[in-house]
Amino acid sequence: MHNGGVPEEIEREERLxxxxxxACRHLAAWWELxxxxxxxxxxxxxxxxxxxxxxMSQQTQMSRVVPYWESWMAVWPDAxxxxxxxxxxxxxxxxxxxxxxxxxxxxxxxxxxxxEYANELPHTYEELVALPGVGDYTAxxxxxxxxGERVAVIDTNIRRxxxxxxxxxxxxxxxxxxxxxxxxxxxxxxxxxxRDASGSSVIWxxxxxxxxxxxCTAKAPxxxxxxxxxxxxxxxxxxxxxxxRRTRPRQRFQGTDRQVRGIILNALRQAAAQAARGVADGRxxxxxxxxxxxxxxxxxxxxxxxxxxxxxxxDEDGLLDMLPDGSLRLPQ
Numbered sequence: 001m002h003n004g005g006v007p008e009e010i011e012r013e014e015r016l017x018x019x020x021x022x023a024c025r026h027l028a029a030w031w032e033l034x035x036x037x038x039x040x041x042x043x044x045x046x047x048x049x050x051x052x053x054x055x056m057s058q059q060t061q062m063s064r065v066v067p068y069w070e071s072w073m074a075v076w077p078d079a080x081x082x083x084x085x086x087x088x089x090x091x092x093x094x095x096x097x098x099x100x101x102x103x104x105x106x107x108x109x110x111x112x113x114x115x116e117y118a119n120e121l122p123h124t125y126e127e128l129v130a131l132p133g134v135g136d137y138t139a140x141x142x143x144x145x146x147x148g149e150r151v152a153v154i155d156t157n158i159r160r161x162x163x164x165x166x167x168x169x170x171x172x173x174x175x176x177x178x179x180x181x182x183x184x185x186x187x188x189x190x191x192x193x194x195r196d197a198s199g200s201s202v203i204w205x206x207x208x209x210x211x212x213x214x215x216c217t218a219k220a221p222x223x224x225x226x227x228x229x230x231x232x233x234x235x236x237x238x239x240x241x242x243x244x245r246r247t248r249p250r251q252r253f254q255g256t257d258r259q260v261r262g263i264i265l266n267a268l269r270q271a272a273a274q275a276a277r278g279v280a281d282g283r284x285x286x287x288x289x290x291x292x293x294x295x296x297x298x299x300x301x302x303x304x305x306x307x308x309x310x311x312x313x314x315d316e317d318g319l320l321d322m323l324p325d326g327s328l329r330l331p332q
Contacts (some may be wrong), residue, residue: 011187016166020187023165025205028225031207037216038062039070041206047120047121047146048078048113050230054141055106055133062213068097070234079121081111082106088290091319092269096289098258098264105133123147144205152184153205157212161228162187164216168233170241260310261319263300267292268320268330294326 005106039045040053052072056065072093076082082090085107094103109131118292121142122128128139130135144147159180163171166183187199215222221242223235234240253259268290275290301307311328314320321329 016183016186019166019231020189023187023228024189026227026230027207027211030201031210032204034214035207035210036062039066045073046078047142049073050146051109051121051142052106052136054138054145055102056097058102058138059099064097068093068095074108078119079110082110082117083114087318088272088329091265091330095268095269096262100264100319104318108132108133121146123149123283125151141205144202148200148202150188150190150201152188153209154181154184157211157216158184158205158208160218161208161212161216164221164234165228165232168237168240170234200237257306257310260301260306260326261314264297264307264310264314264328265319267297267300268328272330289329291323291327294328297326297328304323318320 035041038053040049045053049069052102053069056069056072061133062234075093076085087107089105090103090107091100094100097103112131113119117127120203122131123143125139125143127136129136134142140151140153141155143151144153152178156171159176160170163169163180166187167179171180189204211226211228215226216228219242221239223229223232223239226232226235271292272290278289297311298304298307301310311320311322315322318331321331323329
């Protein structure tokens with residue numbers, strides 16, 4: 001798929017664009033009726049709110065994100081508000097979303113936005129990817145969903161849908177291939193003044209992603225309910241290779257360092273919340289407020305070698321403070 005390529009490639013691109021035009025029309029109608037009513041959609045939040053939703057949604061189901069996003073935005077509605085929050089508050093508010101390092105990177109991003117961009121997200125891809133914790137996907141998603149720019153947004157769901165519909169094959173996960181990126185740009189609707197809103201690249205990106213999350217799923221696609229079933233090369237071919245390999249491999253959780261890190265952070269969050277209640281009630285604490293003694297830490301996990309390694313990694317990530325007496329607490 002190259003502009004100015006050999007005639008066969010040009011003809012193939014043209015066929016893809018014709019097919020995409022029909023798909024765009026069907027998908028836009030489906031989006032209008034069936035899109036989930038998430039609080040950061042349909043122009044109901046700021047560009048910063050879109051950024052927060054995208055960071056929270058990385059490797060996390062949308063249904064889990066919604067209450068955290070709503071609570072987070074109620075406390076820190078913009079980058080400037082988040083920039084001055086304490087690290088302990090940020091980690092506590094992140095709760096059980098997983099991968100808590102994302103919370104600290106989001107706060108680092110907020111500080112740059114507040115200090116260098118007057119509390120307004122930058123509008124260019126180059127400036128966005130230069131922000132802490134922002135990669136290609138997040139920058140592209142913000143440009144499309146927050147600023148309405150014509151840009152191909154490429155995540156696991158979008159790659160799966162486009163590969164199935166237009167190439168008739170599964171997307172195998174991993175890093176997006178050159179073919180997948182070229183396909184995403186090739187079928188992206190052109191922005192034309194006379195075209196109605198249903199043909200916009202923004203709706204296309206959102207709808208393709210939504211379809212992959214709710215209908216064109218990895219292992220059990222609901223082809224009978226799919227608005228693109230008439231255009232889908234994968235369905236026409238009989239779903240070749242479906243279920244042979246997951247687009248995104250299932251990861252073991254029980255007994256992993258990720259589980260242990262979560263247990264430690266949960267104990268520190270509970271201690272911080274108890275300390276906050278003590279301050280509110282006028283009770284004085286002995287020792288460092290919100291700190292968990294080493295004796296209690298050692299009861300959290302039987303394998304102390306793994307426990308110590310996870311404590312060290314949390315300390316390296318800036319997610320806890322190690323005090324001289326061996327106790328731990330959230331960063332202050």
